Amino acid sequence: MLLLLNGTGSNRMKNLHVLFKPRIAFFNSTSSSSSPQISSLETYFIDLIHASDSTHKLRQIHGQLYRCNIFSSSRVVTQFISSCSSLNSVDYAVLIFQRFELKNSFLFNALIRGLAENSRFESSISYFVCMLRWKISPDRLTFPFVLKSAAALSNGGVGSALHSGIVKFGLEFDSFVRVSLVDMYVKVDDLGSALKVFDESPDRIKQGNVLIWNVLIHGYCRVGNLVKATELFETMPKKDTGSWNSLINGFMRKGQLGPANELFEKMPEKNVVSWTTMVNGFSQNGDPEKALQFFFCMLEEGAQPNDYTIVSALSACAKLGALDAGLRIHKYLSSHGFKLNQTIGTAVVDMYAKCGNIESAGEVFGEIKQKGLLTWSVMIWGWAIHGHFKKSIQYFEWMKSTGTKPDGVVFLAVLTACSHSGQVDDGLEFFDSMRRDYLIEPSMKHYTLIVDMLGRAGRLDEALKFIRDMPINPDFVVWGALFCACRAHKNIKMAELASEKLLELEPKHPGSYVFLSNAYAAVGRWEDAERVRVSMRDRGAQKDPGWSFMEVDDKLHRFVAGDNTHNRAQEIYSKLDEINASAREKGYTKGIECVLHNIEEEEKEEALGHHSEKLALAFGLISTAPETMIRIVKNLRVCVDCHSFMKYASKMSQREIILRDMKRFHHFHDGVCSCGDYW
Incomplete structure (x- = not known):
């Protein structure tokens, strides 16, 4: 057995028959009452199941289990189902479960958990119902995963029914179940019930029980009630790093960077989640420069970033166009063993593209072995914003040849390429193909790009007709695209029409006034330009500074x-x-x-x-x-x-x-x- 477990790949499985023969012979030579030997063989197979790292190997073990007539052991089958689920072969696990007749709570728990962890939430709940119909009592290991499934489906009704079941089976004071119950209520936005369960928890005041507090704090942060979240945080008998992280993240989500920073400075101990929360929080709240400061400070203090930290830092570089900082991060990745997986690889490509080094973006793109749809989108968009129309279309066709089906985001990139290069007819064809060949319903962004593309080319009448024929009501951005084109081509009459629409939609948006004032100024109508500026000032519209x-x-x-x-x-x-x-x-x-x-x-x-x-x-x-x-x-x-x-x-x-x-x-x-x- 040691030889088998220490082997790797196909060599390990080649040893199966050699090792099984003496085991099987020994098993067959003993009487059916020799339970110690049976238990030993079960343990052997369970160790073998746990050592398997692929569904293919599990299938080979499956065959040997039948040969040994040991697949009737619920202990073995339970572990087999768990391993199938952990290897993302949950359908195989269901098949094994269905063919096993002597079902018990262990088998149900393994399958319900496996389904929940593989995002098969409806099936997880269905098998819980099946468990009840078989008159098998759920236990403290059953409910947490069914509650997780109800929360993921945002089904508060099922969650409440499960709560009743928890009381019925006498599990309402189990700490594991109670934390899962609070978490479920938080995720279905029923904070009143979550707080009630929390208040009724007798062990919440124990020094070591911080998890239930953290779950509730996270819930209040999630809905933006930072007053209640802070109140809970301050009254906790004991805080861990997760407690601090939850509240800091809550402040970041609300854009309150100052309080988040103050909490971070007060933390007695910081982990990678703490640092990542700060880097991502500042980047997402319009201060990417501060985000990079935190990232490099993190490295100086010896903290090890994870993939999400790296992606957040690269995103900050992309927003700033900070190529030197991006190069430092890329070098750090190479020297610290980070793999160029889809997530990190896509972020590096995006950084280079948005920092102006499209050639390096293309090189990194070529190094990514498994390219996802987002990876393709970022690269096609990169070529587009740098004015490389032919490259954008070439990569679009390359993407399709790999079997990757385009989505609406990819088509936005392609239409951007057409718009920036004046390829109007190609752009219109891609727009029609998106609907005709891929059944993708255009969003407002797609319509805006078509208006922008027609407007840039001076085809203003077509652009206006396109807007009027839209199946959805055009928004501020669509009319703004037409307005910009009118200004560029000095079509004041149409610009005034577009301006009226803009002011109807957003009377206080500064762009409406700036656009029209610019248009009048461009043709020397200074009195009209000044009149618009006075109106802008009177209505309190503020122009964004450049x-x-x-x-x-x-x-x-x-x-x-x-x-x-x-x-x-x-x-x-x-x-x-x-x-x-x-x-x-x-x-x-x-x-x-x-x-x-x-x-x-x-x-x-x-x-x-x-x-x-x-x-x-x-x-x-x-x-x-x-x-x-x-x-x-x-x-x-x-x-x-x-x-x-x-x-x-x-x-x-x-x-x-x-x-x-x-x-x-x-x-x-x-x-x-x-x-x-x-x-």
Whole structure:
């Protein structure tokens, strides 16, 4: 037996017959009353079952069990069902269960647990009902997994019925069952019942019983009742790391970063979940820079991140366009034994794509052995936002050739590629194919992309007709896409129509006013532009400020328009004046039509000269070595003037400039942009 258990792969199974023969002979030579020998053989087979790491091996053992006439042992069959379930072969487990006649609570418990842990929640409940019909009494190991199934199905009715059953079978004071009961009520959003069960728990005040407290705290955090969650936390007789983590996560979910940070600092002991909660929390709440600070602090303190920590940190890099930080994390993965699985691999591809290094994204994509649908989507989207239409479509076709069926997200990526490259007819064909060939119902995002695609190409009448023919009511974003196109093509009449729709949908959204004011300014209707701005101010609509990020020497530098707070501000503005002067000599003129107010020409030029991306560019030029690539991330769409300025700057400095705005990437090189001035 030791030889068999120590063997690996096919060698282990080849030894089966050799090892079984003496065992079987010994078993057959004994009388049927020799229970010690039977028990020994059962133990032998149970050890063999537990050592199996594949369904194929279990099937071989299954055959030997029949040969030995030992498959009538409920002890062996129970372990066999459990092993099948743990290997995700729950259908095989059900088949074994159904063919075993002498069913008992152990077999039912093993199957109910296996079904629940394999997300077969309805079947788990069905077999619990079957158990009752067989008049087999459930025990403390039965109810937790049936409760888990009821919670996963959000079926409070079944949960309440199970509660009655728990009382009927005298298990209401079992701590294991009671924790599962509270957890079920929490997950079906019945916190009143959860609190009642908690209050009736006699052992909740024991020093070591923190689990039931943690479950209830998590429940109140889940629904956003942080007052009650904090009250429970403060009255706990004893707290563990899970208690702190639950409350910190609750604050993060509500966007209360300050209290979450204070709790984290007070924690007596932190684990990987604590750190991950902070990294992910800051990243998801709009402070990816702070998220990266926590991640690298975690590494400095010797804490080991898990896959989820890594993905959260890479996501923060992607949001910031922080390529240097992303490279450090990728290097950490390689040197610390992390596998490039689907989850981490996809996050690395996404990081490189959104940080402007699409070539590295493609290389990592090629290294991922098992590519999921999300992996394909991220790569296709990466090619799209970098303006590589042919690559996007090539990868889309490659994905389909592997048997991976596209979903709505993949089609969003493909339509984005078509929109950014002006491939309108191809885009319309893909849109029709999505519905016709894959039966995917378009979402509002798909409709928006079609409007955007038609609008960019100047086919405004088609775009308007498309909106009016939509089977669902167009939202603010759809009308906004049309409005942007109207402004770009100076169609004021249609812009006013779109503006009316925008203001009807969201009267206080600043975009409605900014769009219309820009459109009037673009054609010199200054009184109308000012009237819109006054209306915007009177209604309390606030325009989002523009900012740009620039990463130098592993440090992020943030700029806003007209900013003077940077410690090298004087040098930055001096460099910017120098570039402006040189650009003028080469024929550059500022796009003063972008300025909203009807002010003097000189003032218009001043207003445009200090946009955040220009400040970031000037800083990059004075703080990096010649020929170094400059990467800038902007939160808004780049204006016409800044786009033109970047082209001149790239030619004069002989640098490649990569600018990521809210829509796409612009690669400026030798006076030319990768978008072909089509954005």
